[in-house]
Amino acid sequence: MNNMSNQDRYRNTAAIQASLRKRYARERRFQWYGRIAVLGSFVFLAILLLDIVGKGLPAFSQYFIQVPIEMDADRLGVGPDPTEDELFGANYLAVIKASLRELFPDVEGRKEKRLLYEMISLRAEYTLRDRVLENPGLIGTTTEFWLLAHAEAGSYLKGQVDTALPEADRRVKDLQVQWLERLRAEGRAEERFNATFFTQGDSREPEMAGIKAALYGSFFTLLVTFLLAFPIGVFSAVYLEEFAPRNRVTDLIEININNLAAVPSIVFGLLGLAVFINFFELPRSAPLVGGIVLSLMTLPTIIITSRAAIQAVSPSIREAALGVGASRLQTVFHHVLPVAMPGILTGAIIGMAQALGETAPLLMIGMVAFIVDVPGGVTDPSTVLPVQIFLWADSPERGFTEKTSAAIMVLMGFLIVMNAVAIYLRRRFELK
């Protein structure tokens, strides 16, 4: 009797041991699949980031060229005691051209001279004008000024131009190459941080184009979206979870909300066009309309995630509150919502991040126009970051390639800041 049971026991243990080997092998394989998947995604992420940052980083610097400017009153076209208006309308371009000719006296011929002038950005005019308005005493003097280089010249100085190509195939001609090298050798070419990128709106010239207008536009649009979608979404979720009776009507509402979350975003754009712009005649291209459209799009996401967060609050907290004599509204606002807040905020961030990157519905309501001025409020025409990226990606000038990547970096930075704010808010609620 004893022998048999021992044998049985041994057989069992051996069987278990054999199966153990297989089980551990399977688990190890599974872990490796996981590691490979995570590694793979990191590799792709790294490639993406390196590509974007590599392309975009040069956009954050720009080249300036130092030119001795002779502020000749005659050439400027101003009298001995000029008024501010006269100074404003003076001919700074002529002064720049003359000073460039002074710097390169051997340049002759109209074509070559034009190549010479093309090395300096059109912006230089405005720089000089602003300086003279500040200090009219500059007239009659010859002072060294740092002028913004043209995008192509700057691109060459950054090393982005392949001089091995035949001249006809590139924008920077051999003569310009010579001149730029000479300027560089003389220490007249300097690389500086590209503040223009953050202080100017869009422009036809790449070196003058900035992201400020799109940044403000995105900010205002998201502000409207948040102010509309968050309260309406959260309170709808509260009502549906805590107060609404369970009947067919509320079931229908729930089904509709879930379906709305899956509607393609461009449909919301069409809705915005037809209802808000055509029927209500709200201003086209304004962050107000963009915000309303995006908030409609974000509402289902916020409602669904908020409902889940509220459902997850344990009934014991509600009972405790009711037991002490809190009304239903007090129970919800003093006890349920604070506990559900981390989940609600997560949902809100997901919704906002979606809204930040949306392009299609905004194109429908007209935010694709070439907007140069920085919007001052929610009714000014504006564009948003994704649309700006889209427009720049379309442009043929080389200078816009790096700006597109730089704008993508700014967009991601915006997202990171939003996420950081949300995480901070979550922490504060969780600690309480």
Place this chain on the structure above:
Amino acid sequence: MTGTGESTPVSPARATAGSVEEAATARDHGLNVRDHTETGDYKTVGKPFVENAKMAARNVNVYYGDKQAILNVSLDIGANEVIAMIGPSGCGKSTFLRTLNRMNDIIPICRVEGDISLDGEDIYGSGQDTVLLRARVGMVFQKPNPFPKSIYENVAYGPRIHGLAHNKAEMDEIVENSLRRASLFDEVKDQLDKPGTGLSGGQQQRLCIARAIAVSPEVILMDEPCSALDPIATARIEELIDELRANYTIAIVTHSMQQAARVSQRTAYFHLGKLIEVGATKTVFTTPRHELTENYITGRFG
């Protein structure tokens, strides 16, 4: 222990569409829902009624959807006494307790019939304010459930929403008194702003008791308050109940007969939704008059 692990044995013939959901809703609140529907009257043995009752229940029937959980219960709760409600799992004692402060209102499928009055006023009458009722009839739950706020806030919340304190000094006084009465103040007086959820189980339950008495209720309902606690914490709370008796009326549901014997003056025995016997605690435990009571007390079941 009600609500955990024990399933709801509804006979298949009675199962209706949605009954799983109904059972689930009740289970969320820790209630073991059993169906005791049957015809036939019964008579409660002993003395269910007293002079000058604080709360009076007459012919109370409670239904969860189609299932009947309480059958025709009539019981008085005397002023300044501790009445214990005992019985096997699922006999309806928790359900009955919750009818006394209309806690069952939050379960949509629950239906209460009959008359329950506080100081002679029907608490289920139309126009009755449940908020006011629950301020007068407080509740301590089986599993300690302090608010996820500071200890001070836990106790101060009730008085604050009912406007019982007009300035910080008054509120501080209320909080301190409640914590003292719940015999918790000395342990937490230096950490009043720490979260209430950071205390031990016994301390949390005392905090819940402090929270309940901070609103100065007239009646305190306790639903198995010690079932989640260790014996030492249990002993302290039983001491507390005895001290509280001077100022409050207390109804306590308990699974432990020893506890009922220790803390209560009257005991009510429930069985399958019916109130079988009520009487002075000593009498019920030494000379029970009903056979079912005797079986339960001597441990033949339950």
